[in-house]
Amino acid sequence: MKKLIIANWKMNCDTIFLQDYAKKLKSNPCEKFDFFISTPSIYLQLAAKNFDKSIKICAQDCSEFENGAYTGQISPKNLKDVGVFSTLIGHSEARKYLNQKDENLNNKIKNAIKNNIFTIYCIGEDLSQIDKVEEVLSAQIDSIPNEANESNLAIAYEPIWAIGTGKVATIESIAKVCNIIKKICEKKSLKNIKILYGGSVNLENCYDILKIKEISGLLIGGMSLKIEEINQIL
Numbered sequence: 001m002k003k004l005i006i007a008n009w010k011m012n013c014d015t016i017f018l019q020d021y022a023k024k025l026k027s028n029p030c031e032k033f034d035f036f037i038s039t040p041s042i043y044l045q046l047a048a049k050n051f052d053k054s055i056k057i058c059a060q061d062c063s064e065f066e067n068g069a070y071t072g073q074i075s076p077k078n079l080k081d082v083g084v085f086s087t088l089i090g091h092s093e094a095r096k097y098l099n100q101k102d103e104n105l106n107n108k109i110k111n112a113i114k115n116n117i118f119t120i121y122c123i124g125e126d127l128s129q130i131d132k133v134e135e136v137l138s139a140q141i142d143s144i145p146n147e148a149n150e151s152n153l154a155i156a157y158e159p160i161w162a163i164g165t166g167k168v169a170t171i172e173s174i175a176k177v178c179n180i181i182k183k184i185c186e187k188k189s190l191k192n193i194k195i196l197y198g199g200s201v202n203l204e205n206c207y208d209i210l211k212i213k214e215i216s217g218l219l220i221g222g223m224s225l226k227i228e229e230i231n232q233i234l
């Protein structure tokens, strides 16, 4: 089975960047990996139009509500309507800056699943929680609703201290934490859930991380903005 690479552009793009990236992206980009591109919501349609159909378009968040008086929000139904395949949910930056809580995240995932939007659920500990990783991740995994399974959700393990910092978790610790995540998931009857790694992935570490048996792919922030480097991985 192909591993998955997700380019998380965060809030770092504009029309010219997107069009240039599409032009420079290697042909046959999903030959070795499945490849998702996650853009700010205003560019999702442009991405769907510009990129090869083999590439899946991914939002960075979605509303927990179906529809209604929620000014500023975007529902999974809206995402589906404009050709989006997937969404990130619970990214540490959304938890932090948008004040998203476990209960919101549980509702968001339920809503995404209901509307056939594949969830990339992000979890991870911060520096102060390193000694209680299992407890922290277990509480975050508790937000995954019962209707989730491997066909509608994958987990992205992103240690918060590694995001955008250049500090990468060691191969041993990534493998160890993935096994912890697997065990927690199995207790919740979540079998065969894919686990991705994210946090300062670069050209030097990506191949070793991809070799980890428990890892099904990478969620890449900073490096995903560099088309030449992405082309090297794909």
Ligand code: PGA
Pocket: 008, 158, 162, 163, 164, 165, 198, 199, 200, 201, 219, 220, 221, 222, 223
């Ligand atoms: P980074 O971001 O690769 O820049 O550390 C990863 C992420 O936040 O998804």
